[in-house]
Amino acid sequence: xxxxxxxxxxxxxxxxxxxxxxxxxxxxxxxxxxxxxxxxxxxxxxxxxxxxxxxxxxxxxxxxxxxxxxxxxxxxxxxxxxxxxxxxxxxxxxxxxxxxxxxxxxxxxxxxxxxxxxxxxxxxxxxxxxxxxxxxxxxxxxxxxxxxxxxxxxxxxxxxxxxxxxxxxxxxxxxxxxxxxxxxxxxxxxxxxxxxxxxxxxxxxxxxxxxxxxxxxxxxxxxxxxxxxxxxxxxxxxxxxxxxxxxxxxxxxxxxxxxxxxxxxxxxxxxxxxxxxxxxxxxxxxxxxxxxxxxxxxxxxxxxxxxxxxxxxxxxxxxxxxxxxxxxxxxxxxxxxxxxxxxxxxxxxxxxxxxxxxxxxxxxxxxxxxxxxxxxxxxxxxxxxxxxxxxxxxxxxxxxxxxxxxxxxxxxxxxxxxxxxxxxxxxxxxxxxxxxxxxxxxxxxxxxxxxxxxxxxxxxxxxxxxxxxxxxxxxxxxxxxxxxxxxxxxxxxxxxxxxxxxxxxxxxxxxxxxx
Amino acid sequence: xxxxxxxxxxxxxxxxxxxxxxxxxxxxxxxxxxxxxxxxxxxxxxxxxxxxxxxxxxxxxxxxxxxxxxxxxxxxxxxxxxxxxxxxxxxxxxxxxxxxxxxxxxxxxxxxxxxxxxxxxxxxxxxxxxxxxxxxxxxxxxxxxxxxxxxxxxxxxxxxxxxxxxxxxxxxxxxxxxxxxxxxxxxxxxxxxxxxxxxxxxxxxxxxxxxxxxxxxxxxxxxxxxxxxxxxxxxxxxxxxxxxxxxxxxxxxxxxxxxxxxxxxxxxxxxxxxxxxxxxxxxxxxxxxxxxxxxxxxxxxxxxxxxxxxxxxxxxxxxxxxxxxxxxxxxxxxxxxxxx
Numbered sequence: 014x015x016x017x018x019x020x021x022x023x024x025x026x027x028x029x030x031x032x033x034x035x036x037x038x039x040x041x042x043x044x045x046x047x048x049x050x051x052x053x054x055x056x057x058x059x060x061x062x063x064x065x066x067x068x069x070x071x072x073x074x075x076x077x078x079x080x081x082x083x084x085x086x087x088x089x090x091x092x093x094x095x096x097x098x099x100x101x102x103x104x105x106x107x108x109x110x111x112x113x114x115x116x117x118x119x120x121x122x123x124x125x126x127x128x129x130x131x132x133x134x135x136x137x138x139x140x141x142x143x144x145x146x147x148x149x150x151x152x153x154x155x156x157x158x159x160x161x162x163x164x165x166x167x168x169x170x171x172x173x174x175x176x177x178x179x180x181x182x183x184x185x186x187x188x189x190x191x192x193x194x195x196x197x198x199x200x201x202x203x204x205x206x207x208x209x210x211x212x213x214x215x216x217x218x219x220x221x222x223x224x225x226x227x228x229x230x231x232x233x234x235x236x237x238x239x240x241x242x243x244x245x246x247x248x249x250x251x252x253x254x255x256x257x258x259x260x261x262x263x264x265x266x267x268x269x270x271x272x273x274x275x276x277x278x279x280x281x282x283x284x285x286x287x288x289x290x291x292x293x294x295x296x297x298x299x300x301x302x303x304x305x306x307x308x309x310x311x312x313x314x315x316x317x318x319x320x321x322x323x324x325x326x327x328x329x330x331x332x333x334x335x336x337x338x339x340x341x342x343x344x345x346x347x348x349x350x351x352x353x354x355x356x357x358x359x360x361x362x363x364x365x366x367x368x369x370x371x372x373x374x375x376x377x378x379x380x381x382x383x384x385x386x387x388x389x390x391x392x393x394x395x396x397x398x399x400x401x402x403x404x405x406x407x408x409x410x411x412x413x414x415x416x417x418x419x420x421x422x423x424x425x426x427x428x429x430x431x432x433x434x435x436x437x438x439x440x441x442x443x444x445x446x447x448x449x450x451x452x453x454x455x456x457x458x459x460x461x462x463x464x465x466x467x468x469x470x471x472x473x474x475x476x477x478x479x480x481x482x483x484x485x486x487x488x489x490x491x492x493x494x495x496x497x498x499x500x501x502x503x504x505x506x507x508x509x510x511x512x513x514x515x516x517x518x519x520x521x522x523x524x525x526x527x528x
Numbered sequence: 529x530x531x532x533x534x535x536x537x538x539x540x541x542x543x544x545x546x547x548x549x550x551x552x553x554x555x556x557x558x559x560x561x562x563x564x565x566x567x568x569x570x571x572x573x574x575x576x577x578x579x580x581x582x583x584x585x586x587x588x589x590x591x592x593x594x595x596x597x598x599x600x601x602x603x604x605x606x607x608x609x610x611x612x613x614x615x616x617x618x619x620x621x622x623x624x625x626x627x628x629x630x631x632x633x634x635x636x637x638x639x640x641x642x643x644x645x646x647x648x649x650x651x652x653x654x655x656x657x658x659x660x661x662x663x664x665x666x667x668x669x670x671x672x673x674x675x676x677x678x679x680x681x682x683x684x685x686x687x688x689x690x691x692x693x694x695x696x697x698x699x700x701x702x703x704x705x706x707x708x709x710x711x712x713x714x715x716x717x718x719x720x721x722x723x724x725x726x727x728x729x730x731x732x733x734x735x736x737x738x739x740x741x742x743x744x745x746x747x748x749x750x751x752x753x754x755x756x757x758x759x760x761x762x763x764x765x766x767x768x769x770x771x772x773x774x775x776x777x778x779x780x781x782x783x784x785x786x787x788x789x790x791x792x793x794x795x796x797x798x799x800x801x802x803x804x805x806x807x808x809x810x811x812x813x814x815x816x817x818x819x820x821x822x823x824x825x826x827x828x829x830x831x832x833x834x835x836x837x838x839x840x841x842x843x844x845x846x847x848x849x850x851x852x853x854x855x856x857x858x859x860x861x862x863x864x865x866x867x868x
Contacts, residue, residue, distance in 0.1 A: 328748060347747075348747060348748050352750040365742070366745055383734055387730070434749070
């Protein structure tokens with residue numbers, strides 16, 4: 014019944030089928046009518062931009078979300094997952110980016126958590142467990158990488174993933190899904206992981222591999238499924254696909270047309286000067302940001318860009334060097350010092366670092382402007398409503414009313430609320446840390462337009478971004494960091510994806526070593 | 529003027545009148561009002577003395593001490609913390625007020641001021657332990673709950689202190705009235721009103737909600753959260769001292785333990801019943817006031833109906849569990865693990 018035609022025309026039974034799956038959150042469509050199938054012994058790559066629906070699909074498979082419409086079949090049988098444990102019992106296992114590991118339990122205990130072996134008297138059979146796990150680790154080929162007696166809190170990111178994979182393997186997994194597994198792994202660890210994935214495929218496990226790193230996808234996948242804005246755009250045989258074609262399907266247009274500044278390179282006075290700045294996490298940082306200029310801070314995750322942004326905005330102390338604003342040396346003891354001289358920071362983690370999810374759009378926008386809006390400490394309601402309405406309109410925040418709790422807004426509109434909060438303070442320097450993370454394509458374009466307009470109006474902008482097309486499209490200048498240091502600065506004309514990546518992966522001495 | 533008009537219309541709010549009224553009052557408060565109305569009807573139908581003005585005054589005077597403590601607790605819980613030392617602070621303030629009163633040849637003003645100052649010091653100690661000692665609020669104030677109680681017993685040798693029962697100021701507080709309403713009710717009402725205005729209409733209140741709702745966001749928005757935490761604990765200490773002064777006035781002497789012990793739990797009960805979220809960032813004074821009145825009516829009604837006072841405790845506990853269960857069921861949270 015459920016048969017799928019493979020590239021060579023041979024018919025193999027379908028292991029997993031997703032049929033016409035739809036899911037929406039508070040009116041935002043995360044998945045629209047998506048159908049996919051996966052054969053045993055196949056690696057299916059799932060690609061798409063942030064917000065394309067990859068995570069939602071995985072969460073439906075793992076039982077964390079329930080589909081609004083559509084169904085999931087395992088070996089032809091329809092399954093319904095009320096909770097994650099039911100998905101696991103059906104043989105589907107999603108390896109999370111950051112697996113849940115109990116810090117005070119050993120690797121062995123973590124692997125068999127919930128099904129620890131025990132004797133009839135309920136004594137915990139430690140010896141037996143350790144032997145079992147040692148065999149499991151050897152079977153998976155990780156003898157020298159993982160010791161069953163290590164405590165969970167001592168594990169590296171790669172080892173945590175191994176624990177999660179072993180959990181899956183020891184419970185008879187049929188479908189194994191990986192969500193960006195290599196984002197925190199070294200090259201060496203990645204190679205090991207790929208070897209394991211291929212071996213599992215050869216043993217007949219169906220693999221779903223989510224990533225937006227094209228080389229990995231082409232290296233591993235048998236077929237590539239592309240999602241865009243919650244819908245399936247197409248499924249390609251990896252052998253026939255090209256990177257350009259996949260990327261074009263992902264973004265729906267050519268990369269080159271994604272975004273261009275309207276009037277780049279019209280820079281005014283120097284607003285921010287950093288001279289040999291060091292903090293707990295970065296050192297030797299020197300660069301300028303001018304009025305009317307967008308400077309992008311590029312680099313890989315963990316390069317110290319967020320840490321630098323936090324230091325400039327006064328949340329982390331600068332231990333060495335000098336920060337000058339309009340030529341004036343500054344020492345910030347806390348964020349309010351930086352805010353008072355005109356620096357604003359929209360942080361990377363919108364929900365945990367910026368928004369009061371249960372409070373209204375109005376309260377969220379006015380938070381940093383309350384002092385200005387108050388007389389004798391009483392917030393003047395008319396002034397407040399006027400200020401909030403002005404920025405909500407200017408940034409086109411889509412909300413039924415400014416009294417609406419922020420929780421009910423989409424990711425893009427939430428991000429615009431954070432932007433509105435900072436614009437309301439009329440900053441001279443605005444730092445945006447990953448401003449388009451987790452927002453849909455439409456809102457992304459709007460945020461680019463806002464950044465462009467702010468720069469044109471003479472604001473100095475420092476944008477931390479891990480997305481190269483975004484960096485190349487927005488920035489007048491690109492400062493690249495690696496391991497807490499600046500590895501290079503590129504002008505708009507000199508910049509290309511290759512040159513930025515080169516600098517982002519350049520060899521730098523480990524911090525604290527040498528002099 | 530015209531500009532204001534157009535901008536106001538940028539945020540249209542078109543909801544049904546009922547919905548709007550419900551939003552303004554709050555669903556939690558509506559259910560408290562319904563519970564209160566039901567209780568009043570029930571007790572009133574069984575015993576007509578319940579509706580006498582004198583009985584209503586008795587209820588009002590009985591809830592004043594718990595009431596002011598519950599107001600302070602509400603603010604500190606919205607901030608995302610907790611203060612379980614308030615009962616001990618009240619006891620310490622009670623003996624302090626009476627001892628200073630006696631030592632200063634019956635100067636009530638000095639006694640009251642001294643007690644408030646002691647309350648502020650106790651609050652400052654709590655705040656500093658939490659902020660600078662990095663001690664979890666529950667543990668910090670659990671420790672000071674014991675320590676302040678010990679201090680009260682030390683300075684008083686464990687005995688009631690002084691005699692304030694003949695002083696006109698203390699008598700006025702305990703039994704006086706303004707415009708026919710007992711002074712104790714006025715004090716509760718003023719503390720509640722002050723706290724309501726602080727939370728609802730000032731930037732201080734907004735910042736308190738922000739800190740409780742998301743302390744990282746509050747910090748990055750330029751709020752000095754350490755200052756707020758210490759200040760809120762000082763405020764709570766002062767209000768706890770006020771409660772201690774009320775105890776002194778009502779009993780006619782400084783009481784190290786009696787009258788104040790266990791009040792911290794009464795106050796937390798009222799705040800929880802009033803819908804204040806222990807995660808912080810959510811709740812309001814109106815809910816706490818309603819809960820205080822509800823608990824007062826419950827206790828008074830059961831006394832009037834001659835129900836064994838042990839049952840009053842059972843009823844209070846059952847009411848709290850019922851209220852929070854309903855509140856949680858409405859939130860639609862998954863029933864897994866320990867709720868926050």
